[in-house]
Each structure stands twice: as C-alpha cells, then as structure tokens.
Amino acid sequence: YRNMWLALWWNHFILLWSTIDGQTRYSIQEELKQGSVVGNLAKDLTLGLSDVFERKLRVASEAGEQYFRVDAGKGELVVNDRIDREALCGQSANCVLPVQVVIEDPLQLHRIEVEIKDINDNSPSFLSNELSLNIAESAAVGTRFPLESAADPDVGSNTLKSYTLGKNECFSLKIKEIKGGKTVPELVLDKPLDREKKSVHKILLTALDGGNPVRSGTTHITIKVLDINDNFPLFEENVYKVSLGEKSVKGTVVINPKATDADEGLNGEIEFSFGSRTPESVLSVFEINPLTGQITLKGDLDFETVKSFDIDITAKDKGSPQMEGHCRVQVDITDFNDNAPEIVFTSQPKPVREDAPSGTVVALISARDLDSADNGKVTLQLAKGLPFNLKPSFSNNYALVTSGALDRESCSEYKIEITATDSGSPPMSSKKTVFVTITDVNDNPPLFTQPSYNVYWKENGVPGSILYSVSATDLDSEENAKISYSILDSKVQDVSVSSYVYINSDNGSIYSMHSFDYEKMKVIEIQVQAKDQGSPSLSSNATVHVFILDQNDNAPAVIYPSSAVLGSLSHQRMPRSAKAGHLVTKVTAVDADSGHNAWISYKLAEATDASLFTVNLYTGEVRTKRAVSEQDDSSQRLLIEIRDDGEPVQSATVTVSILMEDGLHEPILDLRQKAAEPSKKTGRITLYLILSLASVSVLSLVTFLILAVKCIRSSRSSGSCCTRRSDCDDYKNPNRNLQIQLNTDGPIKYVEVLGGDMLSQSQSFRSCMSPMSEYSDFTLIKPSSTTDFKEVISVLDASLPDSTWTFESQQRDREAGGDRTEFQRRHRYFFLLVFFSSSSFWEVNVMIISNLTFFLFLKWICLCWSASVSF
Incomplete structure (x- = not known):
C-alpha cells in the first residue's frame, strides 16, 4: 500500500509538471532491462558528446530511486534500475516519471518526462482461492449475492475485463458497476434451491483481463443451502461515506451504521463485524462494536500514507441458518499540515569569486512538501542582510544567486x-544551512606598518650588517598575499642607492653593502617597495631614513699656529716686561667629528718652565702664570696636547717656541709720540685741522648711532645682529646658538664666533688681529664640509706673514649633497656681518678713523703749504 500511495504522489507531481510546455518526453515500457536506451539525451538537448563529459551531464532524481542514468560515452539516457509501473503509479491511467537533468559548468537544469507504458505482466487475482456462501433455500429467484472482486494491477486493455462462471444448475453471473468505475461480480439465483436435493453447490469463478494473450485468475465458490431463516439483515444504506481528519484522536467515533432484520427471536438478533477479508491495514486502525455496529478509531491516521479506507461491514442474525447483510463504509482522510517542507539541493554550492557580478548562480535548490493543497505549497526565504537571494524557476525550483558585492576580506x-x-x-517550516566560500581576488595592496621609518646607524659599521627590517601585510590570501620587497632606484650623492644597501626580498631585511662615513654622508633615504604576487600585482612604498651616527674616528687638527701644522715649531715672541696673565699665543684646533667627539681640550704636556706658563683648558690660550723675571731663560719651549672628548680619545700635539725680548712695544709707542711742533705760520692750518677732526668725529658718531639702532631693531626681529631672517632660512636649527667671544688682552686680538649647540661644533668662525701687523689685508677662507686643513694652512702661510690679521673659519655642512657654492656665498656675508657687528668692530672703526684722520690731516697740510708758498 505504501508503494501505491507513493505512486499516487508521483502521479500528482507529474500532473503538476505536465502543465509546463517545451519539455522533452520519452516513452518506454516497464520492466526493461538495465542499460536499455530511453533516448538520445545529448542530441535532444543540443549538446555535443564532449559537452556530456566536460560539463558533467547527470540525472538527479526526486523520488529517492535512481531509475535512469546517462551513458557519458554516447550521451544516451538508459535504464538504471527495474521499473515496475504498478509500484510507481498503481491504477493511474498515465504514468510519467519526471527526471531532472543537471548540467554543470555553467549550471543548467532541464526537466524531461519518461512515460512508463504498461505491459500485461499481472494476472487478475482474488484475495483467496475459496469463497463460501450460505444461501437459504427460501431465497427467491433473482436474488443477487455479491462476490469478491478480483484485482489486476495492470491498466488499460491489460486490466481486468470480465468474469465467467462455471457450469451449474441454479446460478448465473451478473456484473454490477459501482461508483468509481469499479465492477463487482454478483451471483444471481435463477432457480429455487432445494436443500433436500442438493445442499452444496460448487462453482468456479474466473476473472479475465484484456491482454494479449489473455491472463486469468480463479476462485472456487462453495454455496451451502440453509434451512429457512428467510430474512437477512438490511442496512439503511449500501454505502456510507464519512470524512475524518488525520489528526483525529484514538476513540473518535467514525460512524454508526444501522441494520434491521424482519425476523423475530434469534433470527432477528444482529451482530456486526468487519468483512471476513478485511485487510490488516483497516483492522489496525478501526474497530467495530459487535452489538451496536459503531465504528471507532483505535490507531493513527496518516494522510500521506493512506488517503481513503473502504471498509466492508457484515450484519449477521442468530437464526438457523444465519442470514447476513452487507454494506460498505468509505472513510476519506482529510489532510492536516503535519509535514514540514523539505529543502533539496539539486546542485551543491560552489566557491564564488569575490568579484563575481550580481546574478551569479551559486546553487540549484528545490523544495517539496508531502502534504496536499495549501499545506503543500512551499515558499523559500533567505536571512536578511546577505548578498544572496533566491530566483524561482519552475515547480518549486530555485536558483541561489548573488545579489550584491562580495568582499572576501x-x-x-x-x-x-x-x-x-x-x-x-x-504553517510549518524547516531550515537548512549552506556554506558558500568566497575565493580571493587580488584587490588589496600590501600595507607597511608605518609610512616611514627612522634608523640610526653608527658610522664605520661592518659591511653586510642588517640595518633594519621593514614589514608589510596583505589582506588577501595565498599567492595574492605573498609579498616580495625591493628597493626603488634613487640617488644618494649622485650614486645609486643600491650601491649602499640591498634588501632581502622575502623578509624585508635591509643590509649595508659597505661601512659609512659620517663626515661624508649624514643620511640615506631608501624607498622600499612591497609587491604582492597577484595578477595583476599590487604594491605600496615606504621610506626608510638611515641616519649615520658619528664615531670618534678623527683626531683634532691644529689650524693655529699655522707653522705647527706643517710639522715645524711655532715661534712666538713676547716682551720680558709681560705681567701675570699676559696672552702669549692661542692654539686653535678643530675636530672633523661632531658632538662630544668634537669637544676639544688643551693641556700643557711639557714645558721648559712649567711655573711660567699655563694653557686654558677650553680656549687654548697660552698665558703667563706670573711676571717674567730676569732669571727666566729667554727661550722657552712648550708642548701642548690637544684631546677630544670622544671614546676612544683622539689627540694631537703642538710645540710652541717662545722667545722673550726687551722693548717689543717701542715702535708703536714711538709712532704715537712723534709729532711736529706747530709753528706760527701754521696756526690757521691747525684751526682747520681741529675743525676737520671735529667734523669727522661727529660724522663717525652719527654713523655709530645709526648702526646701533639698526642692529637693535634687527636683533628684535631676527634674533641676530645685522642679519636678516631671509639670509638665515637655509640654516635654521632649533639647537643652534650664536656665541661671540672677544679677546683684547695681549698682543693678539681675536674674536671667535661659534654657531651650533653645545654638542656640536658644526660652525666656527674665528678672526685673529695683531696690532703689530704691517699689512692692512683681510683674508676670508671659504668654508667647506670637507676642508683639508693642511691646504688651509698652506694658503695662510703663502698669503700672510705670521703676525698678519687673519680671519679663519671652518664649517661642516650637515646636509649631504647640498649646494656648497651657495652655502659658502651666504656664509661669507654672514661672517662679514658678524664681524662688523661684534665688539671687534669698534677697534677696527677706531683704526679706520685714525687712518682717515691722518690722511685728511696730511692732505690739509699739503694744501695749506702750497697755498702759503704761492702766497
């Protein structure tokens, strides 16, 4: 029975599908052998034989049984399993199997129908081989006695067509049609019965179908003639119909059929029972009260298994012989929504690229419900907020497609x-979860942990050392996330950066190619590129600044006295009349390093008389500790050690030879004391001279005041006297200070201008003046970050004598690759401005005024003298 109801369900499903036009349909007979060809599926679907294999043509079944398969070599649809039409479709006139054909890559779904034709493979059969009837001898001629119907699972011309009755004396056969198109054989009494003549009649009943050849089934009827109890029970109706919900509880009253018997006594007492051939499927669900005939429910009903029950009821009296009456109860089961919908994946979901456009098919889905009518109508829904939706196709079939942008990250x-x-x-519902994997597309470039990196590296490092390791990450996966590092080509001091460093392409470690010299290079800018291996590949850049840190690898170099630089002794002279604290000379040295490594200290290492001289630790000034006595040697020799503050300490020495002489200052005093006595003839000339000197003095005073006011205003606006802000823009450094040191004691006059912070001697400007110079020249030495001090000294010695006024400068350019010519030009003016704005300017001014006054004075005398002579 279960197969029969399943076949009915299939028939109902097939009828629903048959409303769709344009479907491929095949017809075959049932019970074909496995491998029998149904049709050329590839040809009918306009596919080539290569497409059958490459696109994975296959058959999907909805019934749970795979009755067909595809021959991939020929593209034919062939029988895969035994097909029993009676098991699939029962007594249905049409038997059509729907078959879903799935084509993958890309996904397509086709529906075909296979009509299963009946063959005469079943003979009519009765429920039993023996049939017994009790007929009273008083039965009237023409009385009809219903017989058991035969069943034939075949349909059409192959099904049951007729009955025949064996030869007998009293009975004939009539066929009665009942509602639903069924036929029931009835035994008709043609002649009165006489139990005394013959108490038992045996007749053969044969059922015949319409097949070719004809198949038949038989049952033996045994008729027992009873003595008169000539009234049998009669039901009010021959057929009772009732509807019962499938969720009815046990004990529910189904129906209470009524029967009566005209006899009296035991012949009129009735007992009710189910028919003798009532199947177990009815007996397990229903029960009958033998006294009242009330039928009640004792089992569970399932509309999906059995939709209707036909129950035969027998009413027997207690007469002798017993008489019985018959009726039929038809119980129709009404459906209850007790089956949740089922979701079936016709094609399992495949991975989807994250750049897949909207509408891309992910999977094919179908839905089904075993209930009927509205209880079997199914709708599918997806959770909100997902970039997917369901696109209906036909007959509860859907396609899961993308509906928005996807992002694997x-x-x-x-x-x-x-x-x-x-x-x-x-309503009832069910849920099913499907996982859809998103495959990666290279849509994310590598990202560094920071846009730029600062690395501090000591100079003179070992080549091949690791400077730094940069790191980048990529949100993509697999090949799209594999990163390789490289250095973009750029110039450092007109040399490719790849000459200085190289990078490990796998881990981003940057290595030095050789050691670095802080005095030649302060910073290296490296452009690092991180590139993934996607297609097309993506990249990003980061800047690595490698700052070279200074090491104490340069010893101090002596720049004054200049003769000491050349390796010979420095000869100095001093008067014997010098008092304590007299400035003998000044030793000046510079260090090419920076910071603490360039802090210089001076120390008197050896001396002819250590009690006579002292050396300032920081300035290098050589002064007398006491007054010179007559007992002191006229020739003194000093060995001065110059040390820096680096680690390890670097040092240099200079030897100074001092010759003490008498009367070193007399020429200057004589020059100041010489003057001609005025005569009476030059009285007027003297008056003119006084007026001229007064005018020049007033003019000089006004000039000084103007310069002073200008310097004060400039210092308020720009922070340095006699300089403009625009002139210093190229040398801005918040750690630099301008220090001016003036020394006017002793025979050497000098002003020292220091620019920079306490940890750096990057700018130093010194001017040394001697009142004993017989030259009025002023020499400016151009600063350079790579000054060769021996060359400087050579220039000084070649251009000036030992006692001339000199202006020495040494500048270290912090920015490698800068424009040195422009740098030198700006500093040249800067030195001059600082010089003239310093305290030494007043001494120079006095000398200028003195020379100018003396020149005017001589000019005036000459004019007056020529006038008096001509007069």
Whole structure:
C-alpha cells in the first residue's frame, strides 16, 4: 500500500509538471532491462558528446530511486534500475516519471518526462482461492449475492475485463458497476434451491483481463443451502461515506451504521463485524462494536500514507441458518499540515569569486512538501542582510544567486540559512544551512606598518650588517598575499642607492653593502617597495631614513699656529716686561667629528718652565702664570696636547717656541709720540685741522648711532645682529646658538664666533688681529664640509706673514649633497656681518678713523703749504 500511495504522489507531481510546455518526453515500457536506451539525451538537448563529459551531464532524481542514468560515452539516457509501473503509479491511467537533468559548468537544469507504458505482466487475482456462501433455500429467484472482486494491477486493455462462471444448475453471473468505475461480480439465483436435493453447490469463478494473450485468475465458490431463516439483515444504506481528519484522536467515533432484520427471536438478533477479508491495514486502525455496529478509531491516521479506507461491514442474525447483510463504509482522510517542507539541493554550492557580478548562480535548490493543497505549497526565504537571494524557476525550483558585492576580506565564508515555509494553517517550516566560500581576488595592496621609518646607524659599521627590517601585510590570501620587497632606484650623492644597501626580498631585511662615513654622508633615504604576487600585482612604498651616527674616528687638527701644522715649531715672541696673565699665543684646533667627539681640550704636556706658563683648558690660550723675571731663560719651549672628548680619545700635539725680548712695544709707542711742533705760520692750518677732526668725529658718531639702532631693531626681529631672517632660512636649527667671544688682552686680538649647540661644533668662525701687523689685508677662507686643513694652512702661510690679521673659519655642512657654492656665498656675508657687528668692530672703526684722520690731516697740510708758498 505504501508503494501505491507513493505512486499516487508521483502521479500528482507529474500532473503538476505536465502543465509546463517545451519539455522533452520519452516513452518506454516497464520492466526493461538495465542499460536499455530511453533516448538520445545529448542530441535532444543540443549538446555535443564532449559537452556530456566536460560539463558533467547527470540525472538527479526526486523520488529517492535512481531509475535512469546517462551513458557519458554516447550521451544516451538508459535504464538504471527495474521499473515496475504498478509500484510507481498503481491504477493511474498515465504514468510519467519526471527526471531532472543537471548540467554543470555553467549550471543548467532541464526537466524531461519518461512515460512508463504498461505491459500485461499481472494476472487478475482474488484475495483467496475459496469463497463460501450460505444461501437459504427460501431465497427467491433473482436474488443477487455479491462476490469478491478480483484485482489486476495492470491498466488499460491489460486490466481486468470480465468474469465467467462455471457450469451449474441454479446460478448465473451478473456484473454490477459501482461508483468509481469499479465492477463487482454478483451471483444471481435463477432457480429455487432445494436443500433436500442438493445442499452444496460448487462453482468456479474466473476473472479475465484484456491482454494479449489473455491472463486469468480463479476462485472456487462453495454455496451451502440453509434451512429457512428467510430474512437477512438490511442496512439503511449500501454505502456510507464519512470524512475524518488525520489528526483525529484514538476513540473518535467514525460512524454508526444501522441494520434491521424482519425476523423475530434469534433470527432477528444482529451482530456486526468487519468483512471476513478485511485487510490488516483497516483492522489496525478501526474497530467495530459487535452489538451496536459503531465504528471507532483505535490507531493513527496518516494522510500521506493512506488517503481513503473502504471498509466492508457484515450484519449477521442468530437464526438457523444465519442470514447476513452487507454494506460498505468509505472513510476519506482529510489532510492536516503535519509535514514540514523539505529543502533539496539539486546542485551543491560552489566557491564564488569575490568579484563575481550580481546574478551569479551559486546553487540549484528545490523544495517539496508531502502534504496536499495549501499545506503543500512551499515558499523559500533567505536571512536578511546577505548578498544572496533566491530566483524561482519552475515547480518549486530555485536558483541561489548573488545579489550584491562580495568582499572576501570582510567575510570569507557565508553561512546561509534557507527557510522553507508552507501555506498550511498553522504553517510549518524547516531550515537548512549552506556554506558558500568566497575565493580571493587580488584587490588589496600590501600595507607597511608605518609610512616611514627612522634608523640610526653608527658610522664605520661592518659591511653586510642588517640595518633594519621593514614589514608589510596583505589582506588577501595565498599567492595574492605573498609579498616580495625591493628597493626603488634613487640617488644618494649622485650614486645609486643600491650601491649602499640591498634588501632581502622575502623578509624585508635591509643590509649595508659597505661601512659609512659620517663626515661624508649624514643620511640615506631608501624607498622600499612591497609587491604582492597577484595578477595583476599590487604594491605600496615606504621610506626608510638611515641616519649615520658619528664615531670618534678623527683626531683634532691644529689650524693655529699655522707653522705647527706643517710639522715645524711655532715661534712666538713676547716682551720680558709681560705681567701675570699676559696672552702669549692661542692654539686653535678643530675636530672633523661632531658632538662630544668634537669637544676639544688643551693641556700643557711639557714645558721648559712649567711655573711660567699655563694653557686654558677650553680656549687654548697660552698665558703667563706670573711676571717674567730676569732669571727666566729667554727661550722657552712648550708642548701642548690637544684631546677630544670622544671614546676612544683622539689627540694631537703642538710645540710652541717662545722667545722673550726687551722693548717689543717701542715702535708703536714711538709712532704715537712723534709729532711736529706747530709753528706760527701754521696756526690757521691747525684751526682747520681741529675743525676737520671735529667734523669727522661727529660724522663717525652719527654713523655709530645709526648702526646701533639698526642692529637693535634687527636683533628684535631676527634674533641676530645685522642679519636678516631671509639670509638665515637655509640654516635654521632649533639647537643652534650664536656665541661671540672677544679677546683684547695681549698682543693678539681675536674674536671667535661659534654657531651650533653645545654638542656640536658644526660652525666656527674665528678672526685673529695683531696690532703689530704691517699689512692692512683681510683674508676670508671659504668654508667647506670637507676642508683639508693642511691646504688651509698652506694658503695662510703663502698669503700672510705670521703676525698678519687673519680671519679663519671652518664649517661642516650637515646636509649631504647640498649646494656648497651657495652655502659658502651666504656664509661669507654672514661672517662679514658678524664681524662688523661684534665688539671687534669698534677697534677696527677706531683704526679706520685714525687712518682717515691722518690722511685728511696730511692732505690739509699739503694744501695749506702750497697755498702759503704761492702766497
């Protein structure tokens, strides 16, 4: 029975599908052998034989049984399993199997129909081989006695067609049609019975079908003639119909059929029972009260298994012989929404690229519900907020497609919950979860942990050392996330940066190619590129600044006295009349390093008389500790050690030879004391001279005041006297200070201008003046970051004598690759401005005024003298 109801369900499903036009349909007979060809599926679907294999043509079954398969070599649809039409479709006139054909890559779904034709493979059969009837001898001629119907599972011309009755004396056969198109054989009494003549009649009943050849089935009828109890029970109706819900509880009253018997006594007492051939499927569900005939429910009903029951009821009296009456109860089961919808994946979901356009098919889905009518109507829904939706196709078939942009980096796998809900009351639903994997596309460039890196590296490092390791990450996966590092080509001091460093392409470690010299290079700018291996590849850049840190690798170099630089002794002279604290000379040295490594200290290492001289630790000034006595040697020799503050300490020495002489200052005093006595003839000339000197003095005073006011205003606006802000823009450094040191004691006059912070001697400007110079020249030495001090000294010695006024400067350019010519030009003016704005300017001014006054004075005498002579 279960197969029969399943076949009915299939028939109902097939009828629904048959409303769709344009479907491929085949017809075959049932019971074909496995491998029998149904049709050329590839040809009918316009596919080539290569497409059958490459696109994976296959058959999907909805019934749970795979009755067909595809011969991939020929593209033919062939029988895969035994097909029993009676088991699939029962007594249905049409038997059509729907078959879903799935073509993958890309996904396509086709529906074909296979009509199963009946063959005469079943003979008519009765429920039993023996049939017994009790007929009273008083039965009237023409009385009809219903017989058991035969069953033939075949349909059409192959099904049951007729009955024949064996030869007998009293009975004939009539066929009665009942509602539903069924036929029931009835035994008709043609002649009165006489139990005394013959108490038992045996007749053969044969059922015949319409097949070719004809098949038949038989049953033996045994008729027992009873003595008169000539009234049998009669039901009010021959057929009772009742509807019962499938969720009815046990004990529910189904029906209470009524029967009566005209006899009296035992012949009129009736007992009710189910027919003798009532199947077990009825007996397990229903029960009957033998006294009242009331039928009640004792088992569970399932509309999906059995939709209707036909129950034979027998009413027997207690007469002798017993008489019985018959009726039929038809119980129709009404459906209850007790089956949740089922979700079936016709094609499992495949991974989807994250750049897949909207509408891309992910999977094919179908839904089904075993209930009927509205209880079997199913709708599918997806959870909200997902970039997917369901696109209906036909007959509860859907395609899961994309509906928005996908991003694997945000979500690499979607958990999609599909809900199927029927239209019953109350509705029932079921859920199924499907996982859709998103495959990566190279849409994210590598990203460094920071846009730029600062690295501090000591000079003179070992070549091949690792400077730094940069790191970048890529949000993509697999090949799209594999990163290689490289250095972009750029110039450092007109040399390719790849000459200085190289990078490990796998881990981003940057190595030095050789050691670095801080005095030649302060910073290296490296452009690092991180590139993934996607197609097309993506990249990003980061800047690595490698700052070279100074090491104490340069010893101090002596720049004054200049003769000491050349390796010979420095000869100095001093008067014997010098008092304590007299400035003998000044030793000046510079260090090419920076910071603490360039801090210089001076120390008197050896001396002819250590009690006579002292050396300032920081300035290098050589002074007398006491007054010179007559007992002191006229020739003194000093060995001065110059040390820096680096680690390890670097040092240099200079030897100074001092010759003490008498009367070193007399020429200057004589020059100041010489003057001609005025005569009476030059009285007027003297008056003119006084007026001229007064005018020049007033003019000089006004000039000084103007310069002073200008310097004060400039210092307020720019922070340095006699310089403009625009002149210093190229040398801005918040750690630099301008220090001016003036020394006017002793025979050597000098002003020292220091620019920079306490840890750096990057700018130093010194001017030394001697009142004993017989030259009025002023020499400016151009600063350079790579000054060769021996060359400087050579220039000094070649251009000036030992006692001339000199202006010495040494500048270290912090920015490698700068424009040195422009740098030198700006500093040249800067030195001059600082010089003239310093305290030494007043001494120079006095000398200028003195020379100018003396020149005017001589000019005036000459004019007056020529005038008096001509007069």
